[in-house]
Structure formats: C-alpha cells, structure tokens
Amino acid sequence: MKEDRLYIIEASDAGNLHIQLRFSDDTTQTVDVGDFIRRHPHPQYNRYLTPRNFRNFTLEHGNVVWGKNWDLMFPVEDLHAGVIG
Numbered sequence: 001m002k003e004d005r006l007y008i009i010e011a012s013d014a015g016n017l018h019i020q021l022r023f024s025d026d027t028t029q030t031v032d033v034g035d036f037i038r039r040h041p042h043p044q045y046n047r048y049l050t051p052r053n054f055r056n057f058t059l060e061h062g063n064v065v066w067g068k069n070w071d072l073m074f075p076v077e078d079l080h081a082g083v084i085g
Contacts, residue, residue: 006076007062013055017048019064021079029082036074036084044071 010022017034033054037045048054048066057066064079066072074084 005062006080008059008064008076008079009062011057011059011064013057017051017054019057021064023076023080024062027080029080031074031079031082031084033072033074033084037072040085048072 005024007024008021009024012020014020014030016032017037018030018032020028020030022028034049037049044067048071054066057064059065060070063070063073063076078084
C-alpha cells in the first residue's frame with residue numbers, strides 16, 4: 001500500500017545555507033534557508049547563519065530540523081515547492 005503523506009527521505013548541505021532535499025515522491029529540491037533567516041531575524045534562528053551550526057540539522061519523522069527542540073523547521077509542502085515563508 002502506497003503512503004500518500006509527503007515527507008523528506010534525504011537531506012544534505014548544499015553550501016551557502018542551502019539544503020538539498022529528496023522527497024518521498026522521488027523529487028528533489030534545493031532550498032535557500034539562509035534567505036529565510038535573514039528576512040526573519042530572531043535569536044533562535046540567527047545562530048543557523050553560521051555554516052557550522054547550519055550543517056548540524058537532522059532528519060526526524062520526515063522533517064528536516066535544527067536544534068534539540070526543533071528550533072527551526074519548515075512545512076514539508078513548502079520545502080517541496082522550494083518556497084519558505
């Protein structure tokens with residue numbers, strides 16, 4: 001039985017605060033996360049402008065997340081479209 005829920009199956013650092021994603025529908029997308037952080041400054045997000053911190057994301061339950069408490073994450077559908085808020 002095919003699962004209809006869209007989720008991320010692979011994520012990698014694409015450089016310059018971009019992330020390369022592969023989704024459950026076998027599509028890929030590169031998303032500029034740095035642009036979002038610069039447009040929405042917040043102490044919780046700003047630390048991820050540092051490349052070392054940015055690269056420290058994890059893939060959990062089909063979502064890409066930053067921080068122990070999911071400090072930064074985006075709707076999978078937005079990531080799939082390549083446009084985040």
